[in-house]
Amino acid sequence: MDFTAAGPAAGPAPDRTRPVPFFGQAASFEDAWPDIRARVTEVIDDGKYSHGQQVGRWEAALAEWTGARHCVAVNSGTDALVLLLRACGLAPGDEVVVPAFSFIATASSVVLAGGRPVFADIDPVTYTLDPNSAADAVTGRTTMLMPVHLFCQLADMDALTGVAERHGLTLVEDSAEAIGMRWNGVHAGLLGAGGVLSFFPTKTLGALGDAGAILTDDARIAEAASALRHHGRTGRTLAHFPGISRATELNGVNSKMDDLQAAVLLGKLPRLAAAVRRRAELAAAYTERLRDVPGLLRLPTVAAREADTNPVFYVYLVEAERRDALAAYLADHGVGTETYYPVPLHLQPCFAALGYKQGQFPHAEAACARTLALPFHPDLTTADIDTVCALVRHFFTGRAA
Ligand SMILES: *Cc1c(COP(=O)(O)O)cnc(C)c1O
Numbered sequence: 001m002d003f004t005a006a007g008p009a010a011g012p013a014p015d016r017t018r019p020v021p022f023f024g025q026a027a028s029f030e031d032a033w034p035d036i037r038a039r040v041t042e043v044i045d046d047g048k049y050s051h052g053q054q055v056g057r058w059e060a061a062l063a064e065w066t067g068a069r070h071c072v073a074v075n076s077g078t079d080a081l082v083l084l085l086r087a088c089g090l091a092p093g094d095e096v097v098v099p100a101f102s103f104i105a106t107a108s109s110v111v112l113a114g115g116r117p118v119f120a121d122i123d124p125v126t127y128t129l130d131p132n133s134a135a136d137a138v139t140g141r142t143t144m145l146m147p148v149h150l151f152c153q154l155a156d157m158d159a160l161t162g163v164a165e166r167h168g169l170t171l172v173e174d175s176a177e178a179i180g181m182r183w184n185g186v187h188a189g190l191l192g193a194g195g196v197l198s199f200f201p202t203k204t205l206g207a208l209g210d211a212g213a214i215l216t217d218d219a220r221i222a223e224a225a226s227a228l229r230h231h232g233r234t235g236r237t238l239a240h241f242p243g244i245s246r247a248t249e250l251n252g253v254n255s256k257m258d259d260l261q262a263a264v265l266l267g268k269l270p271r272l273a274a275a276v277r278r279r280a281e282l283a284a285a286y287t288e289r290l291r292d293v294p295g296l297l298r299l300p301t302v303a304a305r306e307a308d309t310n311p312v313f314y315v316y317l318v319e320a321e322r323r324d325a326l327a328a329y330l331a332d333h334g335v336g337t338e339t340y341y342p343v344p345l346h347l348q349p350c351f352a353a354l355g356y357k358q359g360q361f362p363h364a365e366a367a368c369a370r371t372l373a374l375p376f377h378p379d380l381t382t383a384d385i386d387t388v389c390a391l392v393r394h395f396f397t398g399r400a401a
Contacts, residue, residue: 083228
């Protein structure tokens with residue numbers, strides 16, 4: 001397909017020396033591999049592959065890094081959300097307000113925990129839950145509010161804490177992509193009852209497969225989550241948590257983190273701060289090169305807050321005219337992109353029974369139609385960014401510079 005024909009001019013596309021994949025992070029954590037290999041050997045020799053020594057060490061290391069009183073390691077970020085909601089006492093049929101623009105797990109975790117997701121619109125600049133829309137979504141059956149921290153920054157946690165307090169809601173955070181982000185010094189996930197982290201390989205801190213964690217300062221939530229991940233067991237007896245809903249008391253799951261993943265994460269953690277700094281440099285390099293490209297409607301914008309915030313670039317997301325044609329043009333020239341998220345949650349087929357309609361959350365719908373994530377990982381070079389930006393410029397102007 002000739003996508004250049006759709007552009008205003010059709011000069012030759014810029015030269016490219018090598019493809020730029022959307023994702024890769026082996027090289028940036030290169031100096032971690034000897035340590036990771038030694039730890040993996042330790043797991044093999046230890047012979048305890050499930051909840052041996054590495055998982056406990058990982059929970060302690062993560063608690064220290066984030067400042068959480070309790071970290072509960074589990075099988076994935078999605079399981080962390082389900083178990084967090086249950087450990088916080090979500091009862092069957094309870095409503096949880098979530099943004100309409102997020103990864104599917106934000107809403108499916110509510111259903112899996114026995115609740116009902118209620119959608120609200122996002123702020124069009126930060127793509128995070130709009131506090132006014134969230135307040136409008138609250139009904140007599142709503143018990144929880146779950147903002148999501150997306151791409152490079154936290155949702156407006158001062159305003160959302162206010163909404164939760166005014167309506168008597170438990171505040172939990174889908175902080176799956178927010179490792180390193182802080183609000184007045186408090187790590188994401190610790191601004192309400194609890195939050196989660198995902199260590200899916202593409203995340204800022206990725207394992208070599210699925211892994212996740214629950215963060216909380218509340219010992220009772222940690223104790224409940226810790227039992228629920230292991231069939232509801234504490235020691236050899238079945239658990240009972242007074243005050244937590246009956247459904248939660250009776251059914252645990254098997255969602256333990258593998259010791260091999262804990263070993264990998266322990267090896268990578270000391271390099272995380274450097275990887276986060278590298279991500280900030282790469283985001284600045286993109287913004288400098290893309291600032292004046294016509295056809296780009298928005299570059300990532302970190303909102304000015306009264307709070308002291310600590311943005312971390314997990315994804316570099318632009319809004320573009322003719323987004324799908326741009327993505328196809330980049331793919332044709334060896335550049336990988338991703339669409340986070342092509343369909344808003346309220347229009348996902350699995351939630352059709354909830355009765356939402358197109359047009360109900362215009363900012364979420366616009367974000368789904370216009371946003372595109374460019375290649376972004378700490379292994380990128382400035383030359384890679386030059387390549388991507390020259391192609392983007394060429395797509396819209398017919399010139400590479
Ligand atoms: C990655 C992610 C999840 C799910 O984490 P997994 O480890 O893939 O299960 C949930 N919510 C958001 C916002 C995410 O980005």
